[in-house]
Amino acid sequence: MVVSLDSIISQAIEYKKINIPNGAALPSTKKVMSFIFVGDEAFALKKRPFPGNNLPKERRIFNYRLSRPRRCVENAFAAVCLHNFLKLADDNMPPLKRRYCPPGSSDTLSPDGDTILGSRR
Numbered sequence: 001m002v003v004s005l006d007s008i009i010s011q012a013i014e015y016k017k018i019n020i021p022n023g024a025a026l027p028s029t030k031k032v033m034s035f036i037f038v039g040d041e042a043f044a045l046k047k048r049p050f051p052g053n054n055l056p057k058e059r060r061i062f063n064y065r066l067s068r069p070r071r072c073v074e075n076a077f078a079a080v081c082l083h084n085f086l087k088l089a090d091d092n093m094p095p096l097k098r099r100y101c102p103p104g105s106s107d108t109l110s111p112d113g114d115t116i117l118g119s120r121r
Helices: 008-014 057-089
Strands: none
Touching: none
């Protein structure tokens, strides 16, 4: 969820006026993780990445963990843009025959939770 710091919802979160779940267990584990809010320059974060290149290990890990969800959101947005572009490009083909991501081309998860690498790699 993206929230601007000066929005009503941001203030409700800050002053605990909104009911946010405590967290949930990760799939196939008992490890409970908190829900997070992701932001960028347009939707400012309260916790910003540490600047610089020669950071202590703890700060590098913090920066990595802070940027990882944002990269996931950016990748999802790019996938939606690609999807729309390719769907428009295939207008002459019947909808059920349009395939821009053939089976096995993208990563999937096995029933055990292991990553099965797609052929696009």
